Amino acid sequence: MPTTRRDFLKTSVLASSLLFVPKFLHALDRQELAALRDANGRRLVVVQLGGGNDGLNTIIPYRDDLYYKARPTLGIRPQSGILTLNKDLGLNPAMTRLKGLYDQGQVAVLNSVGYPNPDRSHFRSMDIWQSGSAAEEYLTTGWLGRYLDSSCPTCPLPYNGLEVDDTLSLAMKGAARKGLALKNPEKFHQLTQNRFLSQVSRQTAPAGGSELDYLYKTLAETASSADYLYQKSKVYQSAxxxxxxxxxKSLKTTAELINSGVGSRVFYVSLAGFDTHVRQQEQQGKLLGDLSEGLGSFVEDLRKSGELDNTLILVFSEFGRRVEQNASNGTDHGTANNVLLLGGGLRRQGILNAAPDLQNLDQGDLKHQLDFRRIYATILHDWLGADDRAILGSSFERLSGLV
Structure with missing residues (x-):
């Protein structure tokens, strides 16, 4: 029985998820692929720490008595193995590999990063960070999606922005273009063999401009991307x-795609579990160990292949935690937080601004020193060569000489 227009529209939710594609659409015009920017160009890897990582127990103000007064049992003492960065700040003891990268000049630390009128909701604050909006502004596109929209003319295909996950975050969604979400190139390719949608593959694509044209084009791009990524993923297997x-595993997949020559400008990975209201030390310590070990391996992999100098890594969380510990030996939702930058192309390394000011709080929370959109503007303009003002909708002072 032939597939009708109504039937096809009913399946559009599958197309919009960018997970399932019919076989007939592998014949994408290869001239689009040829227009892709050389994979040796600069790229950005974003690492999102979901749940609100406690920045004060990540970059520890171990010389500040107010820190230990606010955290009599949760504060990490120097004798616990704090990894000293300078005379005032040190890394969590679980982050030994990150300390090694710091000592090699491949890490920059920005303290007290946030935005005016901060929101303590996970969902809203993450939307703000992912969209690059103000606290009172609601956007339906992400800052990286808008980069793909307006400042990457050679980025017409979904895989020009890749999120190593099952779903695509707001950060990667533009008005006209958006990235592609996948956890594994081989499994993603297998999904293109979906039997139900293969019935659609035998139908003739509609002529003329319509929502169907858009859906067919989306399917075509996704099918071609799935095949391209699968074939590319065979080129390099990380040792x-x-x-x-x-x-x-997400970082390994990312490194393999980069080292295979995949022409993506932006990659996005996440590490969740940082909502540490109860018994924080054990939980956060394990997560920060995972972060440190993962980033250590990722940097090592890129260094071996000669791709580290072309790669900038941004590590952020949607907010920090309150300065005082709670009654459950954890911390509750706070505001400003630290941001990490890693890469071989950093022009400024180490601690780049003042430690958090624990004497000057806003109702028990840190006041932000640095608007996160200044970091975005710097990355967009100075690293990716994009029009930061057009993408962010306003002009933010860039951080001089950072990248």
């Missing part, structure tokens, strides 16, 4: 040891 965690 670097990664942590046997979901985060470690």
């Amino acid at each position: 670097t040891a990664y942590p046997n965690t979901e985060f470690g």
